[in-house]
Amino acid sequence: MPAPRPISSVNDFVIRFANVNGSGSASANEMFARAVMRMGVPVSPRNIFPSNIQGLPTWYEVRVTEAGHLGARGGVDMMVAATCSTIRPSRSRPASSATTSP
Numbered sequence: 001m002p003a004p005r006p007i008s009s010v011n012d013f014v015i016r017f018a019n020v021n022g023s024g025s026a027s028a029n030e031m032f033a034r035a036v037m038r039m040g041v042p043v044s045p046r047n048i049f050p051s052n053i054q055g056l057p058t059w060y061e062v063r064v065t066e067a068g069h070l071g072a073r074g075g076v077d078m079m080v081a082a083t084c085s086t087i088r089p090s091r092s093r094p095a096s097s098a099t100t101s102p
Contacts, residue, residue, distance in 0.1 A: 010066070011041050012065045012067070013065075017029050017059065017061075017062075018058075018081040018082060019057070020058070020082060021052065021058040022054030022055060025060065029060040042066070042068040043064050044063040044070045045063075046062075
């Protein structure tokens with residue numbers, strides 16, 4: 001396991017929520033993005049749907065950046081997975097510095 005890197009910035013990270021499509025996760029994901037925005041930190045949320053079929057994995061990424069960047073940064077700093085089926089297909093996608101939480 002690589003040694004943890006020191007925090008190099010504040011309010012600049014990407015979090016990915018991995019959920020099952022059709023579980024109401026879209027509303028919860030949007031509430032997270034709005035909560036951060038209401039704290040005064042700019043966010044750039046994105047829905048990523050590999051399938052629009054209910055029960056299949058879906059991902060939602062939120063870039064939180066004090067500088068107000070809107071584009072994707074690349075990589076994921078934290079991942080929240082609701083089930084094992086949602087984390088497996090995306091394991092190849094997070095950067096090596098990403099933290100996964102099953």
